[in-house]
Amino acid sequence: MSPLEKIAGRRAELDELAESLAKQLAEVDAEREELAVAERVLRRLYEQEAEAAGQDAGLPQQVQVAGRSVLKVPHRREVVDASALPGDYRRMLQIVRAAGGPVMVKDVGAELGIDVVVPGRLEPLRGKLSKLAARGWLHKLPNGTFTIRA
Secondary structure: OOHHHHHHHHHHHHHHHHHHHHHHHHHHHHHHHHHHHHHHHHHHHHHHHHHHOOOOOOOOOEEEEOOEEEEOOOOHHHOOOHHHOOHHHHHHHHHHHHHOOOEOHHHHHHHHOOOOOOHHHHHHHHHHHHHHHHOOOEEEOOOOOEEEOO
16 A cells, blocks of 8 residues: 555545544534523523512412413422412312312313313323422322322
């Protein structure tokens, strides 16, 4: 192999390496941008929570997420009673409490007037009930039913 062929071969290897590194750099830059956006959103949420701490704790709080106003569902330990929950969450809590025992998502949906025949329509409700469970308002049993947390 002549020296020129060796140089050409090495140049080809380096070109491939440069292309690979450029692709990795683009991926790193994209992830860094995503992290910067996430950091801005979290900072905004923390600022809103700090501002809300001075507001009436008995009213549901709105926060900005991705430019939209959403109602905050507080943890049970953060508030005195369920009046701090948004209205639809309070209604779900009342339905589960009135059931007196484990209640299925479709039963709560039926009480709320949701078409329970179509399973996909219950998924947003299941998410809200799970959020109430994660925040300490309800207890989610292994079989997927919900009860009031004592």
